[in-house]
Every structure is written in C-alpha cells, then in structure tokens.
Amino acid sequence: MNLALNGKVRDVRPCLQRFFSLLPRSEHADAEQLLCRCSNLNHLHQTHAFMLTRALDKDHILLSRFIHASASLGFPSFAYSIFIYNHPPTIFLYNNLISTLSSHNPTLAISLFKAIRFHGLRPDSYSFPFALKAVASSPSLRLGRQIHSQAILSGFATHPTVLTSLIHMYSSCANVSSARKLFDDAAAFKHVSLWNAMLAGYAKLGDLFNARNLFESMPEKYRDVVSWTTLISGYTHAHSPQQAITLFRTMLLHDVQPDKICILAVLSACADLGALQLGMWIHNYILKHKLPKIVSLYNSLIDMYAKSGDISKARQLFESMERKTIITWTTMIAGLALHGLGKEALELFSCMEKAGVRPNEVTFITVLSACSHAGLVELGRYYFTCMRSKYGIEPKIEHYGCMVDLLGRGGYLEEAKELVRLMPSEANAAVWGSLLAASNRYGDTALAAEALRHLSVMEPQNCGNYSLLSNTYAALGRWKEAGTVRKVMRDTGMEKVAGVSFVEVNNTVYEFIAGDRLNIKFVDICHVLQSINGQLKIIDVKWEQSIEVY
Structure with missing residues (x-):
C-alpha cells in the first residue's frame, strides 16, 4: 500500500x-x-x-x-x-507457505520457491530447507540437485540446517550414497542434526540394519529424543512393532523423555500389536505431563484403543474432542467397522456430513468396509455411487476391492465378477482374494478356480489361496479335485505359514508361533493350556446339566 x-x-x-x-x-x-x-x-x-x-x-x-x-x-x-492477495509478499510469508505446502502440495511449493527471485527477494537459510522438504515429499533427484546448486551459489550449502535438509532430500530420492558423502564430508562440524538426518535417511529406505549400526556408533551425547524416535518410527513403518516397543522401553531406561512424535510412533506400534496396557500407560503419560491436546495425538489414541479392543474408550475420547479433523472422523468410523459395528459406523458418517466435514478417499474405504461387515449391500452400492456423483471422488482399486468384498459376502458373485471386469485398472491380489473367499463361502468352484489362476501369478507362494480352493472342493464332496490341489502344494514345496499371536501381560508383549517347540517355556505353556482346557470342559458339562434340568 x-x-x-x-x-x-x-x-x-x-x-x-x-x-x-x-x-x-x-x-x-x-x-x-x-x-x-x-x-x-x-x-x-x-x-x-x-x-x-x-x-x-x-x-x-x-x-x-x-x-x-x-x-x-x-x-x-x-x-x-x-x-497472493497479500501482494507483494515478504520472504517471511514465502517461507511460511512453502513450508506448509511442502507436505500438502510439493509441486506448488517448489514453484513458489522459484518465484522468490522474480519478486526481487533472495532465498535465505529457511527457504532452502523448506524447498528441499518439498522435493523430499515428491522425490525428484533432478530438482533436488538444482536446489543444491543454488544453495552452493548462495553460500548456504554448509549451513547446518540446509546441509541436514540436503541429506534428507538425497535419502528420500533413494540416493543414499550422496547423502552419506555429505554426511562424511561434514565431519569437521558434525552437528547432532546431521547424525539424525543420516539416521532418518537409512530408516526411510527401510535399511534398519545400517540405521541401527549408525545409531549405535553415535556419540552418547548426540543421542537425543529425535535419534531414538527416528529408529522407533523406522521399526514401526517396517512392521516390526515388537522391536519398536522394546527400543522405546530402552529409551525410557536412558531417562530420555518421549515427545509428541515419539508417542505417535509408539502408539502406532501398540495398535499393530494390540498392546492395550502400554497404550494406556502412554495415555496416562500424556495426561500426567499435560502435553498439549494435539489432534493428531488424540487421533492416534483413538486408533490404538480401537485396534486394541477397547472401542468404548475410543468413542469416549472421540466425543471429548472439541476439534475433529477428517482424520478423526475417519479413524473412529474405521474403529467401529473393525468391531463389527457397521450401523454405528454409518450413523457416525451421517453425523460427519451434517457437521460439514467433507469425506475423502480413505473415509469411503472405511464406510464401504462398514457396509461389508454389516451386510448392507444396498447401502454400499449407494455410497459407492455417491463417491463420484456427490463428492467428485473417483473410486480407486481399494474402493473396488471393498465393493467386491461386500458383494461377495452378500452372495452376489456374478455382480462382483462383473465389477472386477469393469475396473479401470487390473485387479490386485486383495480383490481376487475376496472373490476366492466368497467362492469358498458359496461353493462356486468355477469362480474359485479362476480367482486362484490369477492369484497363482500374483502370489505364487501363498499357500492359503490353494488351501481355500481345496476346502471349496472338499465341502462339495469333490475329493479328487481337492486332493489334486493338495498334491500341487506338496510338489511345489509350499508350506503353510505358521500362525502368530500376541498376548500382553504386565506391560510385556509375548509372541506365540503355532507349533513352536523351541520356546524355552514350551512345557510350562502346555501345562497352562491343558489346565485351561480342563476347566472349559468342566464348564461345558455344568452348562449341559443346567440345560437338562431346565
């Protein structure tokens, strides 16, 4: 003005x-x-x-x-x-918007970074990290190298924050060798942030072996909450929740206090394992230390309680939240569907619409799953149509998979098969697996054989698919065909994957593998199971006697 x-x-x-x-x-x-x-x-x-x-x-x-x-x-x-309305903007506003868009719209963030000089401004030590974060969100090695060159020309390439972002960018672009070179070259001023950036690079690529080695080689004074959290998050994302929780306990023994990011990672691990007691301890920790009521934190608590079996506590937390994002609503809907409360999940979806919260693609996956669990075929068809007609969301393969599962469970096998044919992309293993399961349920051997033909290419070593087809034949008394399938399994050396279960006792999660005789407490476990089995038989006898008396 x-x-x-x-x-x-x-x-x-x-x-x-x-x-x-x-x-x-x-x-x-x-x-x-x-x-x-x-x-x-x-x-x-x-x-x-x-x-x-x-x-x-x-x-x-x-x-x-x-x-x-x-x-x-x-x-x-x-x-x-x-x-744009606040024109011409300052470098402060540029940096703020680039930072915000780096995760939500990285392409636009990079375009804004390029426009800084157009308005006679110069990128500063904040501009480069935010732009590099955008590149990392939508990996493009070419763009990353261009920004690296600009940082060198501007004299910011050796700035600790910029250098850390460069390591993170190269790691995200799967160029870990360039990241490691920058890390090694920075030996003269190796700040804790550089160690953490390199650690995050390995963890993001799923290379937890090198990540753990780097973590162990870090000087003790550099191992802060970020270092521990990075490795814990790495294990969580690699579907190794047990290791994540073990590392979290070790961190506590080293008197390192978890922050919000660490708690989010551990809650995710608790949800995967169903570790309710540890999840409750973390909830109490949040309350005791009066951590801010951040929406993402409470979303994770809702998810943990729902997946760990306490859906009432999840609902109680949901109702207590003043501010609910689309993730909050979707997480609660998914939790209700997971517990077989399909009608309650759909009622909550209606409340969400009335609250003016626009559903996204993930929301509709949970809604269609709820319809499937509740057997509400007509309602599922309606919501599937609404995605495109009302909200302009094009169904993806996950939504088609939910519909195939819904129709298959309801016995509409021909409609499910036709939907697979009309899909805009090739059906994946999950879709054919749903058809195979539905075929087994309703004894459609022709469709089961067709589904297995596709699955044998996509998942050649998945013996469960062959077992389902064999069971389908056996249920119809077609023993010859059932035997043929079993013979194929034997000839190809397929072995049934042992079932795994987890039990949490006194804040410790124990893993049990079916047929595992190497467990040092195998004999004790068998004695306990025999005792439980005996008590159940006594209860059964008493129950039968009470019925006879009645």
Whole structure:
C-alpha cells in the first residue's frame, strides 16, 4: 500500500504493521482461538472475515498461521489465494507457505520457491530447507540437485540446517550414497542434526540394519529424543512393532523423555500389536505431563484403543474432542467397522456430513468396509455411487476391492465378477482374494478356480489361496479335485505359514508361533493350556446339566 506524502510515494505498510501490533491483544487472541477451532472450509471463511474486518490480515505472523491452518485442513488452493492477495509478499510469508505446502502440495511449493527471485527477494537459510522438504515429499533427484546448486551459489550449502535438509532430500530420492558423502564430508562440524538426518535417511529406505549400526556408533551425547524416535518410527513403518516397543522401553531406561512424535510412533506400534496396557500407560503419560491436546495425538489414541479392543474408550475420547479433523472422523468410523459395528459406523458418517466435514478417499474405504461387515449391500452400492456423483471422488482399486468384498459376502458373485471386469485398472491380489473367499463361502468352484489362476501369478507362494480352493472342493464332496490341489502344494514345496499371536501381560508383549517347540517355556505353556482346557470342559458339562434340568 502506497501513499503520497509531500510529493513522495511511500510504502506505509511498515507503519500499518506497527499500528496493528499495538491493537489490544484480545482481538489477536480471538483470531487465534478461531483458528484452533477451524475444521472445515466454512470455518476458515468465517475466521478470514473476522480478520479482514479488524485488519488482522496485516499481521504477517497471524496471517502465516491462517495460511498454515488452511493448507493443513486440506485447502492448499485457498491458502495460496490468501497469499497472493497479500501482494507483494515478504520472504517471511514465502517461507511460511512453502513450508506448509511442502507436505500438502510439493509441486506448488517448489514453484513458489522459484518465484522468490522474480519478486526481487533472495532465498535465505529457511527457504532452502523448506524447498528441499518439498522435493523430499515428491522425490525428484533432478530438482533436488538444482536446489543444491543454488544453495552452493548462495553460500548456504554448509549451513547446518540446509546441509541436514540436503541429506534428507538425497535419502528420500533413494540416493543414499550422496547423502552419506555429505554426511562424511561434514565431519569437521558434525552437528547432532546431521547424525539424525543420516539416521532418518537409512530408516526411510527401510535399511534398519545400517540405521541401527549408525545409531549405535553415535556419540552418547548426540543421542537425543529425535535419534531414538527416528529408529522407533523406522521399526514401526517396517512392521516390526515388537522391536519398536522394546527400543522405546530402552529409551525410557536412558531417562530420555518421549515427545509428541515419539508417542505417535509408539502408539502406532501398540495398535499393530494390540498392546492395550502400554497404550494406556502412554495415555496416562500424556495426561500426567499435560502435553498439549494435539489432534493428531488424540487421533492416534483413538486408533490404538480401537485396534486394541477397547472401542468404548475410543468413542469416549472421540466425543471429548472439541476439534475433529477428517482424520478423526475417519479413524473412529474405521474403529467401529473393525468391531463389527457397521450401523454405528454409518450413523457416525451421517453425523460427519451434517457437521460439514467433507469425506475423502480413505473415509469411503472405511464406510464401504462398514457396509461389508454389516451386510448392507444396498447401502454400499449407494455410497459407492455417491463417491463420484456427490463428492467428485473417483473410486480407486481399494474402493473396488471393498465393493467386491461386500458383494461377495452378500452372495452376489456374478455382480462382483462383473465389477472386477469393469475396473479401470487390473485387479490386485486383495480383490481376487475376496472373490476366492466368497467362492469358498458359496461353493462356486468355477469362480474359485479362476480367482486362484490369477492369484497363482500374483502370489505364487501363498499357500492359503490353494488351501481355500481345496476346502471349496472338499465341502462339495469333490475329493479328487481337492486332493489334486493338495498334491500341487506338496510338489511345489509350499508350506503353510505358521500362525502368530500376541498376548500382553504386565506391560510385556509375548509372541506365540503355532507349533513352536523351541520356546524355552514350551512345557510350562502346555501345562497352562491343558489346565485351561480342563476347566472349559468342566464348564461345558455344568452348562449341559443346567440345560437338562431346565
């Protein structure tokens, strides 16, 4: 904004900014409180109107928070329009929006980074890390190298934060050799962030062997909560929850206090294992240390309680949350569906729609799964159609898989088969597996054989598929065909994968493998099982006697 004073044109924005910074803090506080409560586009529009009528949009710190909230809630285009409206922007606003979009819309974030010089500004030590984070979110080695070159020319390549981001970028682009070279070259000023960046690089690529070796070789003083969390998260993402939880316990023994990111990773591991007692301990830790009621943290708690068997506690947490994002609603709907509460899940979906929260692709996967578990075929067809007609969401293979499962469970095998034929992409193993299971349930050997023909190519070593076909033949008394399938399994050396179960006792998770005679407590376990079996037989006898008396 320019103003002519004494014949000279002056930019009065700095004066305005100073003026607005002197406004009563209550209006700023009100705006910040509104931002915290935003959960949909309607809320954002109302908050923006509140800011405009009080000229709070001139406060770049508050404006940057608004832009961040808009993008975080899934409206990056709206965030960008607000940014463009405040023209010409400062490097502070550029950095803020690039940072926000680096995860939500990396392509737009990189375009903004390129536009910085166009407006006569220069990227600073914050601009490069944010741009590199965008490259890491949508890996492009070519773009990453271009930004690396710009960092060298600008003199920021050896800045610790930029160097850390470069290591992270190269690791995300699967060029771990370049990342390791940067790490080794930085030996003269090897900051803790560089160790953590290299550790994260190995963990992200799933190379937990080198990640663990690097972690063990780190100087003790450098092993902070980020280091521990990186490795714990690595184990969680690699579907090794037991190792993640063991490492978490070791971290606590080293008097390292977990932060939000660490807790999120461990809660995910607890959910995978069904470790309810440890999950409850973590919940109590959050309450005891009065950690902020961050939505993502409570979303993870809901997920953990639901997957660990305590759906009532999950629902109680859900109802207690003032601010619910689409992830919150989707997690709760999925939890209800998981517990076979399909109708309750669909009722919650209706409440979500009434609350003005727009469903996404993942939401519809949970909704269709709920229909499948509840046997609501007609309702499933309706929601599948609504995806495209009402919300403009094109069904993906996961949605088709849910529909095939729904139709198969309901006995509509021909319709399920036709849906597979009409799919826009090739059916995957999950889709054919659903058809195979449905064929077994309803004794359709022809469809079962067709499904297995596809599965034998996609999952040649999955003996469960062959067992299902064999069982289908056996159920219909076609013993010759059942024997032939079993012979194929024997001739190809297929072995049935041993079943694995987990039991949590006194905050320790124990793993049991079917037929495992090498367990040092094998004899004791057998004695306990025999005792339980004996007690169950006594209960059965008493039950039968009570029925006879009645």
